[in-house]
Amino acid sequence: MEEYIVNILKGSVLTMEVALGSLAVAVVLGLLGATAKLAQSKPLNWLAGIYSTVIRGIPDLVLMLLIFYGGQILLNKGLELVGYEEYIEINPFLAGVLTIGFIYGAYMTETFRGAIMAIPKGQMEAGYAFGMSKSRVFFHITVPQMIRLALPSFTNNWLVLIKATALVSILGLPDMTMLAKQAASAARDVTPLAPMLFFLFTGAIYLAITTVSLIVLKQLDKRYSMGVRRGEF
Numbered sequence: 001m002e003e004y005i006v007n008i009l010k011g012s013v014l015t016m017e018v019a020l021g022s023l024a025v026a027v028v029l030g031l032l033g034a035t036a037k038l039a040q041s042k043p044l045n046w047l048a049g050i051y052s053t054v055i056r057g058i059p060d061l062v063l064m065l066l067i068f069y070g071g072q073i074l075l076n077k078g079l080e081l082v083g084y085e086e087y088i089e090i091n092p093f094l095a096g097v098l099t100i101g102f103i104y105g106a107y108m109t110e111t112f113r114g115a116i117m118a119i120p121k122g123q124m125e126a127g128y129a130f131g132m133s134k135s136r137v138f139f140h141i142t143v144p145q146m147i148r149l150a151l152p153s154f155t156n157n158w159l160v161l162i163k164a165t166a167l168v169s170i171l172g173l174p175d176m177t178m179l180a181k182q183a184a185s186a187a188r189d190v191t192p193l194a195p196m197l198f199f200l201f202t203g204a205i206y207l208a209i210t211t212v213s214l215i216v217l218k219q220l221d222k223r224y225s226m227g228v229r230r231g232e233f
Helices: 002-038 042-057 060-081 092-117 121-129 134-171 176-186 194-232
Strands: none
Touching (some): 002 042, 002 194, 060 092, 092 134, 134 194, 176 194
């Protein structure tokens, strides 16, 4: 039993690697998507709108299977057209990170777009009036306020993303969900309670991760909202 528990703990490391990698991809796509939605270019608005609408309307599991298996087929078919005949298999870890990041990039798009739209335009205009460049206005005026306004929704997206990492087990990655399932099957003959015990242990690890995340993000929210909250009273 101890060996199985150690394996599940090792799998939790992979789970966190997938979660953090996916978050990085989601944040980048979210910023790009929000910028495209707020741009004056109609084609960019259209593309970003399709991305956020379609991705949020399809179940994560379906997208995971579609991107991993469908993407692999399309990649190899495309390579065949240019004369490359060797079959290429997509790395499951990379596929999992990119797929989850791609999915939650759509949610981050709406999170960042709403946060940017909530910032009074007069503040950006004041920055331009003082001679600040667009990049300085963005990083010194827009970003700090965007972080404060986006944090509540960002927190929810991050918590859901952590739980969605369990989907990578269908790609063959030995995350803690897959290892818990294997442990439950192997130890079923030892005790009928094995499946429940291992899955409860896995659930407790997920709960610990989300609890620590909530504490950290709540402290971050306090830091960025300190001046605003004082001004409200």
